Each structure stands twice: as structure tokens, then as C-alpha cells.
Amino acid sequence: MAFEVEAKVLENRFVSGITWEIRLEAESIAKTTQPGQFVMLSTHVADNGEYDPLNRRPFAVADVEGSEISIFYDVVGRGTRKLTLLRGGNRVHLLGPLGEGVFPTEGVKKAVVVAGGIGASGVSLLVKRLAEKGIPTTVLYGARGKEFLSMRGWYDKISQRGVEIRYYTDDGSFGKKGFPVEDLDKFVDPQTVIYACGPKPLLRYLKDYSRQRGVKTYLSLDRRMACGWGVCLGCVIKTDRGFERVCKEGPVFEASRIVEL
Ligand SMILES: Cc1cc2nc3c(=O)[nH]c(=O)nc-3n(C[C@H](O)[C@H](O)[C@H](O)COP(=O)(O)OP(=O)(O)OC[C@H]3O[C@@H](n4cnc5c(N)ncnc54)[C@H](O)[C@@H]3O)c2cc1C
Incomplete structure (x- = not known):
């Protein structure tokens, strides 16, 4: 069930690279969101006579904490540029949680989570749930460069709960130089379930990999x-x-x- 709410902005802050994090008070959504689900967020203050851009924008629910939800967003165009202007105390229209296709975790014995760029926000809630369930999990998180590993702080924190995090950068500025998928064979066995969110080439690679190796794989x-x-x-x-x-x-x-x- 999706809720249409006018959510209060708690914080909207620049993180690094081109990424910002916005935290919203939205209890009904926070309490019901499953890993993989997203919200449609209006990118301007609610009910102030503004309608541009008219369409809301889709964003993954990166984390939930009590009645709060957190979204990590890359500033790529008109809507996300406008989103950066929101301040604590503003109210925004929000619809969610949306999407019936979620990340299943039932019966999973071992997980490898592949995150590419801002795709890290599409799998973070899943990683949190896997940790809570005590399912052995390795995260392979890659980005163009150090400043684009914008959820590194969040993933460093979750690593304290037993999740193994491996970082990769295209330019070698942090973690291992190269793509996260290059190390898959080291972490994947026939028992493993792979989960991923990221750019199209990464997902295409994983689709082929899962077919060749017969490994169950879920792509966002x-x-x-x-x-x-x-x-x-x-x-x-x-x-x-x-x-x-x-x-x-x-x-x-x-x-x-x-x-x-
Ligand atoms: C289910 C879902 C979850 C998402 N979660 C997140 C998230 O957690 N964090 C995040 O930063 N982004 C996420 N996105 C992408 C995000 O919705 C777009 O980046 C955003 O809508 C762009 O809005 P804009 O007005 O700034 O850009 P626009 O001005 O509309 O477009 C600017 C540029 O971005 C491209 N673009 C726009 N929308 C998308 C899109 N959906 N995918 C790829 N390129 C796009 C356009 O082609 C154009 O080149 C998600 C998308 C989907 C479908």
C-alpha cells in the first residue's frame, strides 16, 4: 500500500561528488518500506503555488530510522538541482512506498551485493536487513572516484555490524582500482544470491554472469x-x-x- 504524504524535511545536505542526502519525516512510509522500494518525491516546496517541474522524481529509500526516511540523490538535472534548495522545515509531497518487485531475502544463506555509483542507495536498505537477519553479506561498492563513493560513511557504519565492504574506484583513488564485478568469482559460490543496483553496463554484466554461473541474481x-x-x-x-x-x-x-x- 502506498501513502500520499506531505513530508517535513529534516535535513538536506551536500555529501560529496554530486550527491546530496535528504532526510524526511514520513512515518507511514518509513514503517512499511521494503528493500528495493522507492518513492516519488516532488522537488519543490508543497503548496506554495510552484509546479515546475510538474512530475515528481523517483528515488530509492536508502534508509529508514524510526519515522524518518533517507534518500541519497545525485544532482543531474532540473528536478534534482531544485531539490538542493529545500531546507529543514520545508514540506514536500511524497508518494510511496512504490514497486511490488522487491529484494527477496527469505531462505538466503549468503549474499553478495554489488553497488555501482548512486546505485548504492538502491541496495543499502537491503544490506541493513541482511545484517539484521545475520545473513553473511559482502558488498562490492564501486564508483568513478573517491568522492563518488558518496555512501561510504553509511557503508562504513554498517560494516561494524558484520557486513564485509569492499570499495573500488575506476581511477584507483580509493579502495581497489577497477570495477567491482572483476572480483565476483572470489566471493560467489553456488549458494550465493547476488543483488545489484547501478549503471546499465554493470547490470548487463551481472545478467550474463548469473546465466553463465547459474547464480540467482536480483537487479534493481x-x-x-x-x-x-x-x-x-x-x-x-x-x-x-x-x-x-x-x-x-x-x-x-x-x-x-x-x-x-
Ligand atoms: C526506481 C528508481 C529509483 C531511483 N533512485 C535514485 C536514487 O536513490 N538516487 C538518485 O540519485 N537517483 C535515483 N534515480 C534516478 C532519478 O530518479 C533521476 O536521476 C532523477 O529523476 C533526475 O531528475 P532531474 O529532474 O534532476 O533530471 P532531468 O532534468 O529530468 O534529466 C537530467 C538527466 O538525467 C537523466 N535521467 C533522468 N531520469 C533518469 C533516470 N531515471 N535514470 C537515468 N537517467 C535519468 C536524463 O536523461 C538527463 O540526461 C532512481 C530512478 C528510479 C527509476
Whole structure:
């Protein structure tokens, strides 16, 4: 069930690179969000006569704490630029949690979580739940450079709860130089379930990897979307069931079900 709420901004701060974090008071959403789900967030103050941009923007719920939700967002265009202007105490329209395709953790014995760039915010709540369940988990988190590992603080903290975190950068400025998927063979065995969120090339690689190795893999997909709840059909992808909506049947799909990424 999704809730339409006017959420209070608790904090909106620059993190690093092009990433900001916004924390919102949204109890109904905080209490019901499952790993992989997202919200549609208006990028301007609620009810002040502003309508630009008209469409809300989709963001993963990166973390929940009591009645708060946290979103990590990259500033890439008009909406996210406007989002940086929000201040503590402002109110924003928020719809969520959305997406019926979530990350399943039932019966999982061992997890490898691959996070690429801002995709780290699409799997962080999952990592928290895996830690809470005591499922042995390794996170392979890669980005262009040190400042783009913008959720490093969050992941360093969760590592204190027994999660192994490995960092990678394209330019070698932090962690190991290279892509996180290059080390998969070291951490994956037939018992492992792989979860991932990140840029398309990374997800394509994992889709092929999971087919070749027969490893169950769940991918969180990112498509431009206007409505976020299944009406506009702007975000469809081709799957083994025909066309499915990333916002409604997704955003998480089992890799083997995706025909075209
Ligand atoms: C389910 C889901 C969860 C997401 N979670 C997050 C998140 O946690 N953090 C985060 O930073 N981003 C996330 N995104 C992407 C985010 O929604 C877009 O970056 C945002 O809507 C861009 O808005 P804008 O107005 O700033 O950009 P626009 O001005 O609309 O576009 C600027 C540029 O960004 C590109 N762009 C816009 N939307 C997307 C998109 N969905 N995917 C890829 N490129 C896009 C455009 O093609 C254009 O080049 C998520 C997307 C989906 C579908």
C-alpha cells in the first residue's frame, strides 16, 4: 500500500561528488518500506503555488530510522538541482512506498551485493536487513572516484555490524582500482544470491554472469518514469512475461527474467 504524504524535511545536505542526502519525516512510509522500494518525491516546496517541474522524481529509500526516511540523490538535472534548495522545515509531497518487485531475502544463506555509483542507495536498505537477519553479506561498492563513493560513511557504519565492504574506484583513488564485478568469482559460490543496483553496463554484466554461473541474481532497474505507479507505461521493459513496468512489477527483477536491459 502506498501513502500520499506531505513530508517535513529534516535535513538536506551536500555529501560529496554530486550527491546530496535528504532526510524526511514520513512515518507511514518509513514503517512499511521494503528493500528495493522507492518513492516519488516532488522537488519543490508543497503548496506554495510552484509546479515546475510538474512530475515528481523517483528515488530509492536508502534508509529508514524510526519515522524518518533517507534518500541519497545525485544532482543531474532540473528536478534534482531544485531539490538542493529545500531546507529543514520545508514540506514536500511524497508518494510511496512504490514497486511490488522487491529484494527477496527469505531462505538466503549468503549474499553478495554489488553497488555501482548512486546505485548504492538502491541496495543499502537491503544490506541493513541482511545484517539484521545475520545473513553473511559482502558488498562490492564501486564508483568513478573517491568522492563518488558518496555512501561510504553509511557503508562504513554498517560494516561494524558484520557486513564485509569492499570499495573500488575506476581511477584507483580509493579502495581497489577497477570495477567491482572483476572480483565476483572470489566471493560467489553456488549458494550465493547476488543483488545489484547501478549503471546499465554493470547490470548487463551481472545478467550474463548469473546465466553463465547459474547464480540467482536480483537487479534493481532504473528507468525514467513519470507516474511511478503503473499508469503511464513510460518505464516498461521486455521480460519473459512480455512487457512489464519497472515502477509497478519492478523495480527489482530476477536477472534471468529480463529479456532486454
Ligand atoms: C526506481 C528508481 C529509483 C531511483 N533512485 C535514485 C536514487 O536513490 N538516487 C538518485 O540519485 N537517483 C535515483 N534515480 C534516478 C532519478 O530518479 C533521476 O536521476 C532523477 O529523476 C533526475 O531528475 P532531474 O529532474 O534532476 O533530471 P532531468 O532534468 O529530468 O534529466 C537530467 C538527466 O538525467 C537523466 N535521467 C533522468 N531520469 C533518469 C533516470 N531515471 N535514470 C537515468 N537517467 C535519468 C536524463 O536523461 C538527463 O540526461 C532512481 C530512478 C528510479 C527509476
